[in-house]
């Protein structure tokens with residue numbers, strides 16, 4: 001017994017004390033800053049053509065974070081690129097259009113976005129999640145799972161994973177939604193009690209991501225769901241997920 005206590009003392013407090021103040025590695029690619037939208041036609045053509053997921057558009061230059069897989073090609077392999085990724089990981093939106101970044105959007109843009117007020121009232125102290133892994137690479141599932149480990153500890157905000165859709169308030173979709181997962185995804189949603197919300201976790205879930213041209217997707221089923229949160233990433237960082245859900249359910253920047 002005493003060795004157990006000693007071992008616990010040695011480990012100390014494992015969780016990140018403040019998820020709001022936590023620093024992310026400088027090399028992490030988060031919010032992409034577009035320095036200027038005035039670029040030559042040649043440069044614009046190079047930017048658009050290097051992007052593997054058609055996330056970059058011209059006139060004006062913009063990046064759709066719902067499509068971006070944060071590969072960095074548009075910054076690293078284009079000379080004089082006007083795109084510079086920052087390590088700001090707090091990027092998430094409450095509708096699809098809010099994920100389009102232009103040169104006019106600053107780092108605090110995502111902080112200013114407001115969720116649906118009714119959701120805050122309903123779920124602030126208890127928000128149960130059921131994950132549907134809908135055909136991705138498993139990267140997003142791993143990071144979603146990591147959000148609940150001793151380090152990130154999303155449960156301190158009342159956010160938790162449940163085994164059955166019957167107990168869930170939210171369905172979190174990871175992966176591009178393959179035809180094989182179409183029925184399972186629809187049945188999960190139908191099994192959940194009202195009120196319920198859908199969260200799209202990662203570029204695959206939001207737009208199809210790297211698989212967006214596949215004929216094996218059934219993305220049309222998304223119109224059946226009450227999607228209230230879009231979290232970009234490939235994969236999504238656990239701190240991004242926690243910050244996004246905290247904002248959705250009304251914690252804002254508060255800590256427990």
Ligand code: SF4
Nearest residue numbers: 051068069071072074
């Ligand atoms: S970082 Fe995003 S926008 Fe840039 S090339 Fe990769 S996928 Fe496209």
Ligand code: SF4
Nearest residue numbers: 136139140202204234
């Ligand atoms: S968004 Fe990226 S990490 Fe997540 S499932 Fe798709 S390919 Fe994998």
